[in-house]
Amino acid sequence: MQPRLRRGESVLSKGSPVQQLLLAVFVAAAYVALASISAAVAYSPADAWTVWLPSGVVFGLLLSLQRARWPVILAGGWVGATIFAVGLGSGPLASAGYGFIEVIACGAAAFFVSRLTTLPARLDSARELVAIILGGALPLALIGAGMATFWHVADGGSTGATTFEIWALSNFLGTLLVAPMVIAWSGMRAKRSGGMPMPVFVAGAVVAVLFLGVMWLLFDRPVEKRIFGSAGPTLTYIPIVFMALVGLLWGTRGATAVAFIGALIAMVNTAQGEGPFAGVPGFTGDPELEVEAYALAIGLTGLLIAVLAAAQRNAVRAAREWKTRFEATIGAHRLLAYDWDPASGRFVVTGDSVQLLGRTPVQLSTLADWLAMVAPEDRERVTAHFDTRARGALDDDVLDYTLTGADGQVVKATDDARPIRDHEGSLHRIAGIVRTATTARSVA
Amino acid sequence: MSETAAPEVVAPAAPIAPSTPPPTAGTPDAVFLIHGLGGTQYDLGSMHKRLKNAGFVTHSLTLPGHGTAPEDLANVTAEDWIDAVVAKYREIKDQHPRLHVMGMCMGALLAATLAQRERHAKGQLVLLAPPVYIDGWATPWYRGLRPLMYYVPGIGRTMKIEEEDPFGIKNEQLRAIVKAKFERGENFHYRWVPLECIRQVDRLRGFVMKGAQDIRCPTLIVHAREDELTSLRSANFLVEKIGGGRARMVVLEDSYHMVCVDNDREIVAKNVLEFFGAALPGATSSLANEPKMTPEALQAAVAAATQRLAEGDWTGLRDLSIPDLAWVQPGVNRVSGAHAGKTFASFASRIAAGGAPRFTAFGSPTFNRGVALVPATLVAARDDASLESQGALLLAFHGGKLLEARWFADDVDREDAFFGEPDPVAAGPSALETSFEAAIAASKTMKKAPDNDALLALYSLYKQATVGDASGERPGALDMVNRAKYDAWSARKGTAAAEAMQAYVELVGKLRDGEGS
Numbered sequence: 001m002q003p004r005l006r007r008g009e010s011v012l013s014k015g016s017p018v019q020q021l022l023l024a025v026f027v028a029a030a031y032v033a034l035a036s037i038s039a040a041v042a043y044s045p046a047d048a049w050t051v052w053l054p055s056g057v058v059f060g061l062l063l064s065l066q067r068a069r070w071p072v073i074l075a076g077g078w079v080g081a082t083i084f085a086v087g088l089g090s091g092p093l094a095s096a097g098y099g100f101i102e103v104i105a106c107g108a109a110a111f112f113v114s115r116l117t118t119l120p121a122r123l124d125s126a127r128e129l130v131a132i133i134l135g136g137a138l139p140l141a142l143i144g145a146g147m148a149t150f151w152h153v154a155d156g157g158s159t160g161a162t163t164f165e166i167w168a169l170s171n172f173l174g175t176l177l178v179a180p181m182v183i184a185w186s187g188m189r190a191k192r193s194g195g196m197p198m199p200v201f202v203a204g205a206v207v208a209v210l211f212l213g214v215m216w217l218l219f220d221r222p223v224e225k226r227i228f229g230s231a232g233p234t235l236t237y238i239p240i241v242f243m244a245l246v247g248l249l250w251g252t253r254g255a256t257a258v259a260f261i262g263a264l265i266a267m268v269n270t271a272q273g274e275g276p277f278a279g280v281p282g283f284t285g286d287p288e289l290e291v292e293a294y295a296l297a298i299g300l301t302g303l304l305i306a307v308l309a310a311a312q313r314n315a316v317r318a319a320r321e322w323k324t325r326f327e328a329t330i331g332a333h334r335l336l337a338y339d340w341d342p343a344s345g346r347f348v349v350t351g352d353s354v355q356l357l358g359r360t361p362v363q364l365s366t367l368a369d370w371l372a373m374v375a376p377e378d379r380e381r382v383t384a385h386f387d388t389r390a391r392g393a394l395d396d397d398v399l400d401y402t403l404t405g406a407d408g409q410v411v412k413a414t415d416d417a418r419p420i421r422d423h424e425g426s427l428h429r430i431a432g433i434v435r436t437a438t439t440a441r442s443v444a
Numbered sequence: 445m446s447e448t449a450a451p452e453v454v455a456p457a458a459p460i461a462p463s464t465p466p467p468t469a470g471t472p473d474a475v476f477l478i479h480g481l482g483g484t485q486y487d488l489g490s491m492h493k494r495l496k497n498a499g500f501v502t503h504s505l506t507l508p509g510h511g512t513a514p515e516d517l518a519n520v521t522a523e524d525w526i527d528a529v530v531a532k533y534r535e536i537k538d539q540h541p542r543l544h545v546m547g548m549c550m551g552a553l554l555a556a557t558l559a560q561r562e563r564h565a566k567g568q569l570v571l572l573a574p575p576v577y578i579d580g581w582a583t584p585w586y587r588g589l590r591p592l593m594y595y596v597p598g599i600g601r602t603m604k605i606e607e608e609d610p611f612g613i614k615n616e617q618l619r620a621i622v623k624a625k626f627e628r629g630e631n632f633h634y635r636w637v638p639l640e641c642i643r644q645v646d647r648l649r650g651f652v653m654k655g656a657q658d659i660r661c662p663t664l665i666v667h668a669r670e671d672e673l674t675s676l677r678s679a680n681f682l683v684e685k686i687g688g689g690r691a692r693m694v695v696l697e698d699s700y701h702m703v704c705v706d707n708d709r710e711i712v713a714k715n716v717l718e719f720f721g722a723a724l725p726g727a728t729s730s731l732a733n734e735p736k737m738t739p740e741a742l743q744a745a746v747a748a749a750t751q752r753l754a755e756g757d758w759t760g761l762r763d764l765s766i767p768d769l770a771w772v773q774p775g776v777n778r779v780s781g782a783h784a785g786k787t788f789a790s791f792a793s794r795i796a797a798g799g800a801p802r803f804t805a806f807g808s809p810t811f812n813r814g815v816a817l818v819p820a821t822l823v824a825a826r827d828d829a830s831l832e833s834q835g836a837l838l839l840a841f842h843g844g845k846l847l848e849a850r851w852f853a854d855d856v857d858r859e860d861a862f863f864g865e866p867d868p869v870a871a872g873p874s875a876l877e878t879s880f881e882a883a884i885a886a887s888k889t890m891k892k893a894p895d896n897d898a899l900l901a902l903y904s905l906y907k908q909a910t911v912g913d914a915s916g917e918r919p920g921a922l923d924m925v926n927r928a929k930y931d932a933w934s935a936r937k938g939t940a941a942a943e944a945m946q947a948y949v950e951l952v953g954k955l956r957d958g959e960g961s
Contacts, residue, residue, distance in 0.1 A: 190584070190603060191584050191606050191608040192583075192606065192642070192673070193608065193612070193672050194607075194672070198585070201585040321620070324619075324620045328617055410866055412866075
């Protein structure tokens with residue numbers, strides 16, 4: 001399993017000819033497989049495709065792999081689309097034309113996304129997700145639907161509006177179910193350790209089983225035997241709660257895979273006349289449209305939660321890295337920083353106070369704690385100086401004094417403090433940097 | 445995944461190495477250290493140094509497939525690792541009165557296998573984070589699928605199993621350093637290993653599971669409660685199999701898998717040294733129980749030490765001590781504080797410059813096991829002042845070496861007045877010492893290992909700078925590596941510490957420049 005390339009890495013290699021061939025074959029095979037699933041779950045294969053999944057694999061791979069591989073991916077997609085169309089009974093020319101529509105729509109959508117966000121995609125920011133949905137999946141569906149409708153009408157067809165609607169909706173849904181899954185799983189690398197802790201994985205597994213189980217209970221029932229009777233349709237929100245938890249716990253990989261399976265459960269059963277959306281005599285509704293919207297809601301809920309959680313983790317990681325760098329820097333210089341609010345008495349020490357002074361930051365949470373460390377001969381002078389600082393009377397002052405560490409260390413401190421003032425010039429806080437030098441340890 | 449994978453028959457170990465002469469009197473004990481999967485001696489942190497400072501000779505090896513590129517691991521089997529370890533063990537076991545074996549991670553599995561197959565009884569066994577079970581809290585969810593993957597043709601060699609954050613380290617500063625090393629491509633640990641290699645580790649785990657009950661030597665197992673790779677279940681399994689009478693366990697509370705470099709590294713070192721019965725600097729209490737010296741030897745050692753102190757030969761005191769000798773000087777003055785290891789040299793030169801102090805008027809020593817309490821007077825004089833300070837010297841010995849000396853002055857204020865106010869600049873490292881420390885750190889992060897000549901030069905300069913002139917017996921002709929190191933060090937006899945430090949700094953700079961070109 002190849003490690004995923006880093007962002008901005010300028011690897012121009014398309015891979016060896018064998019690798020290119022394997023990729024094209026993989027894309028074509030995946031396309032045909034997903035197209036077959038789409039046909040199997042179609043509400044009415046003759047005229048109502050609930051979901052069109054294969055575009056998602058082409059689009060997802062375009063967003064996941066470096067641009068040098070796009071021609072191979074598109075070629076594989078074209079071959080897969082053509083083969084599938086031939087299998088449906090279309091002529092060679094029509095099949096090839098259909099293949100071109102798919103390739104053009106996917107390629108254009110991937111190009112639009114590349115203008116909006118950095119590729120390869122990682123699904124770790126809301127901006128990227130929005131770019132994929134609005135700048136990718138939606139144009140893909142609309143471009144494909146537009147071209148197909150134009151062809152249909154030019155060929156003498158009379159159901160242009162229906163063609164456009166079915167193509168656009170099924171394509172949009174399928175792309176949003178499959179492309180994020182492809183993007184998420186293409187970054188998968190086998191690890192010795194690290195990543196998701198086992199307890200989180202187990203918790204996610206429990207929630208995923210609950211989600212799929214509830215989906216099955218809700219949808220695997222004929223209309224007349226709906227679970228919870230007429231209340232069944234109103235309980236379809238329950239799996240969405242579980243889906244959100246799956247996204248939170250398992251991240252994008254788990255969320256996209258579980259959402260995909262859940263959507264299939266909903267669509268297959270609905271197509272078979274089962275589940276809460278199946279037609280009921282006397283009730284006006286469109287089962288196909290309803291299940292499409294429901295599947296979309298499931299997929300987007302899990303994905304959105306997972307992406308936001310990933311963004312949150314990235315933010316925490318960045319903050320932690322910043323903190324680590326900062327602490328390493330001030331630690332190397334034997335510095336401590338303090339932030340003192342004279343009004344509230346809040347005194348926060350940053351830096352390796354344990355190493356330098358033998359006290360934890362918690363043990364130094366008030367000015368009194370700090371002054372208690374000052375050597376007796378300096379204490380009165382330092383206390384008076386801090387009082388002056390608290391009045392905001394000093395703008396630029398450096399104070400030398402001696403501190404005594406917890407185990408008798410004698411620490412020479414050079415305390416450089418600056419006032420932080422508000423917009424009116426009043427004292428807000430005092431920020432200090434203390435340079436320390438351990439001179440000796442008192443031994444009784 | 446089968447956690448109890450059926451052990452396989454292992455090929456016969458390497459033939460016995462030519463017999464070596466039995467150790468002569470005074471030959472130090474040794475420790476054989478085995479690194480982990482994809483790693484180097486870096487895995488063992490400062491254990492080499494700590495053991496050497498405690499008077500042990502350390503032996504190590506680079507396991508087959510390591511030290512080059514991860515791809516080279518694809519063709520290595522568990523038997524190759526075992527054979528290499530057994531061969532090294534047989535080569536060195538007769539060179540020392542006692543030989544302890546210590547391994548980290550996969551090295552611990554190899555150490556356990558070695559102890560079992562060689563019926564190791566010549567010393568003790570230390571197993572650091574042994575991964576008998578791959579079940580730590582951060583092992584991936586698909587870990588149980590790997591036995592299935594082993595049957596997919598070709599994938600074992602091509603599939604990469606990567607190292608990932610947290611890299612076995614809980615301490616965030618250290619983790620950031622390790623991460624940066626990986627990103628720079630430094631050759632201290634493989635970034636990934638082939639799946640095939642994991643299969644071999646699984647087989648090794650099977651060997652240990654089957655053979656652990658045959659380990660007969662005293663065994664210490666050190667394991668972190670939060671080990672992300674292997675849970676405490678592994679340590680519990682080994683203690684149970686080896687038997688509570690022979691095996692004991694130390695559980696670390698503030699580390700992940702890499703116990704020798706993480707937060708608890710000092711605890712690890714202390715426990716290992718104590719387990720080996722090593723001389724611990726500053727550990728006067730433990731010395732009182734086990735000096736390993738006859739009363740006559742103890743008296744002679746005290747006489748030798750007081751002789752040096754009477755001559756004011758502070759530097760010469762190190763000839764009688766372990767490298768980590770600790771001197772504790774009371775008060776708050778220019779020379780007070782605890783000075784151990786490398787800082788002792790700085791202390792010795794500082795105190796010698798402060799009026800040529802020496803001890804005199806020694807009284808009769810009082811002995812308690814390895815500790816001697818000697819009444820004495822510290823005298824010193826300079827142009828404007830003189831000092832005559834009465835008190836008692838506490839000298840702690842172990843195995844013939846001085847471990848620690850503490851001076852208890854009756855009147856500390858008098859000494860404070862004589863030696864003067866603490867001087868932060870003098871007490872801290874000099875610019876050269878700071879450069880030297882930085883060069884030492886830089887030498888460990890080179891992308892390419894220096895050639896042998898450069899390594900010998902680095903070694904000899906380091907020893908000259910930190911220890912001084914070469915001492916001890918020249919290693920025998922069969923011990924070629926240590927002999928070459930000794931000769932290189934010896935060739936620098938007479939070079940001043942500062943000069944050696946400067947040369948070391950320049951050499952490291954040159955080597956680093958060479959990497960960049």
